[in-house]
Amino acid sequence: MERLTKSTVTGICTQMTSQLWKEAEISELTDPKLGVITGFQDLLEELDALGKIDLGTLPPAGAVQKDTV
Amino acid sequence: MHEDLAYASVRHLRHLLKNSAIGPRELVSLFAERISAHNDVSKAYITDTSALAEREADALEGTEALFGGIPFASKDLFDVKGVPTTAGSRVFYDRIADRDSTCVARLRKAGAVSLGKLNAHEFAYGATGENPHFGTCANAYDPTRIAGGSSSGSAAALAFGLAAFTLGTDTGGSVRVPAAFCGQVGLKPTAGLVPTTGVVPYCWTLDHVGIMARTVTDAADILSVIAGFDAEDPGSVNVPEENYAAGLEEGVSGLRIGIPRAFFYERCDAEILSHVEAVKRFLEDEGAKLVPVTFPDMSQTRTVSLTIQMPEALSAHSTHLRDRGDLYGEDFRAGLAVGQCILAEQYIRAKRFIARYRQETSRIFKDVDLVLTPATPIIAPKLGQSHVMVDGVSEPTGNAVTRYSTFFNMTGNPAVSVPCGMHSEGLPVSVQLVGRYFEEALVLRASRAIERNDKFAIPLPDLRTLKKQ
Numbered sequence: 001m002e003r004l005t006k007s008t009v010t011g012i013c014t015q016m017t018s019q020l021w022k023e024a025e026i027s028e029l030t031d032p033k034l035g036v037i038t039g040f041q042d043l044l045e046e047l048d049a050l051g052k053i054d055l056g057t058l059p060p061a062g063a064v065q066k067d068t069v
Numbered sequence: 070m071h072e073d074l075a076y077a078s079v080r081h082l083r084h085l086l087k088n089s090a091i092g093p094r095e096l097v098s099l100f101a102e103r104i105s106a107h108n109d110v111s112k113a114y115i116t117d118t119s120a121l122a123e124r125e126a127d128a129l130e131g132t133e134a135l136f137g138g139i140p141f142a143s144k145d146l147f148d149v150k151g152v153p154t155t156a157g158s159r160v161f162y163d164r165i166a167d168r169d170s171t172c173v174a175r176l177r178k179a180g181a182v183s184l185g186k187l188n189a190h191e192f193a194y195g196a197t198g199e200n201p202h203f204g205t206c207a208n209a210y211d212p213t214r215i216a217g218g219s220s221s222g223s224a225a226a227l228a229f230g231l232a233a234f235t236l237g238t239d240t241g242g243s244v245r246v247p248a249a250f251c252g253q254v255g256l257k258p259t260a261g262l263v264p265t266t267g268v269v270p271y272c273w274t275l276d277h278v279g280i281m282a283r284t285v286t287d288a289a290d291i292l293s294v295i296a297g298f299d300a301e302d303p304g305s306v307n308v309p310e311e312n313y314a315a316g317l318e319e320g321v322s323g324l325r326i327g328i329p330r331a332f333f334y335e336r337c338d339a340e341i342l343s344h345v346e347a348v349k350r351f352l353e354d355e356g357a358k359l360v361p362v363t364f365p366d367m368s369q370t371r372t373v374s375l376t377i378q379m380p381e382a383l384s385a386h387s388t389h390l391r392d393r394g395d396l397y398g399e400d401f402r403a404g405l406a407v408g409q410c411i412l413a414e415q416y417i418r419a420k421r422f423i424a425r426y427r428q429e430t431s432r433i434f435k436d437v438d439l440v441l442t443p444a445t446p447i448i449a450p451k452l453g454q455s456h457v458m459v460d461g462v463s464e465p466t467g468n469a470v471t472r473y474s475t476f477f478n479m480t481g482n483p484a485v486s487v488p489c490g491m492h493s494e495g496l497p498v499s500v501q502l503v504g505r506y507f508e509e510a511l512v513l514r515a516s517r518a519i520e521r522n523d524k525f526a527i528p529l530p531d532l533r534t535l536k537k538q
Contacts, residue, residue, distance in 0.1 A: 009410065020394070021409070025402055028406065043407065047411075050372065050419075060424060061424040061479075063306055067508075
C-alpha cells in the first residue's frame, strides 16, 4: 500500500465526508503532532496487516453470552 | 470532618446510619465541607450539588432504604435530573439532564444521595484524565502525578475522601486504571450487565459502566443495586438478579487462576511485577492453582480497539460537531478526523476480530476460573508527561497505562483492579482479576481474598502536605 498523502486526505475530507475538517486536522492525519493516538499512517499500516489475516466467515461480534464451561 | 468517616466503607456508613450514630444530613454535610476544602487541589468535582443533597438527606432521616443517606458521585457523563452533564467538555455547556441515568435512578431509589458530577477526560477520550476546561485531577498520594483517566474525578473523589463511592465509565480501562493509580477498587462488569442509558456515549461497542469503591464488599453491594436489564439500552443483557456480596468470604481454595504467558507481564515496572508475584504466592498458599494460559496475539489489539472507537465516537458526535465544532478540544477533534477516514470494511473487520478475541478468551476460561495480571504496567505518571519509558521503550502515556486493560473491553469479560501494595515511590500498585461472563461474584470473591490480607493493604494518602499545583 502506498503512503497516505495530504492531498488524498484533503480530497476525502472535502469531497466525501460527513463533517467539515480544519486544515490543521487534515495535516494531523499525515503529519501527527499531538501524539495523543497512533498516527493515522501507522494505523493504516496496522490495518493493512490485519486485512491479510483470514477470518473465514466469522461474523462481527454481537452481545456477549454466558460462557459454557 | 473525621477522617474515619471520610474514608469509611459504605458498609460501615450504613451501619452508623442504621444505628443513628450519624444522620443522613450530618453525613452529607460532612462530605460537603470536605469537597469545599479539597476540590481546589483534587479538581475531582465539576459540579458540586451537595447543597441540594443536604435537602434530599433531610427526607431520608429514619429511612430503611438499603443505601439510605449514603453520599455518592458520578462521572460527569451520567445524567442526574436537573443537573448539568458536561461530559468534561465545553460542548455541553447548556445541557441540563431532564431525567436520571438508569444507574443513578437505581441508586437514588435505594436511598443514595448524589453529591455532584465528577471530572473526566473530555468525552472520556483518553486515559490520562487531562482536561483543559476543568483542570486535571491530582493524585492524592502525590499531587504532581495524575489520578488517571478517563474517570479521573471518580478516583480522585475517593482518594481525597470526597464521596463514599463513585460511578465511572470504562472503554479501555477508564475505571480500572484510575482506581489502580489512586488505591481504590475498580470494577468493570460484564458488557451489558449494567445499563448505559442516560450516560453520554463514547463508543457503544466498548463502553461499560463501572464502579469505584473503597472495598470489594462495597463494590459488590453497589453492583447488586445497579445491575439488571434495561429495555432502553440496546446493549443490555437480561440475566437474573444476583446478590454479588453473598459468597465474598469463601476464599480461593480450589480455584484455577490463569497466568498469561505473554504480553500481560511484559514491559512492566519491576516493583509492580514483584507485588504481583507476592499476590500469586498468596493465592497458591490459599489453595488456588496457578495455570499458565496463552492469550491470542495481542500485537494488534490497540489497532482493533481504535478502529472501532473513532468511527463510533464520530457518529455519536456528528450533530454537535457540526453545530459546535469549535468548542471541542484539539486532541478530540483530531481523533474524530481519524474516525472519518476509517473505511467501513476496516470497521467491520475490527468487529470480527473482537468476535475472534471472544472465542479465544472463552476457550481459556474453559481451563481456568480467573485470570490474574498487573492492573497497569506503570505507577501513576507525572502530570503533563506525554510519553513514558518502560524497559527502554518509549510509549505514549495513554497507551501505556491501558495496555493491560483494553483487551477486556473488547472481550467484555468482568474485570476488577484491586490494590496489592505500595511502590517505593509512594504510589499504590494493583492487580487485575478477570473472569467469565456474568461471573462477577467469583471475580469479587478472589479480589476480597486479596483485600483481606493485611500484607496487601495500602495506607490512606496524607492530605496535610498537599498544595494546589
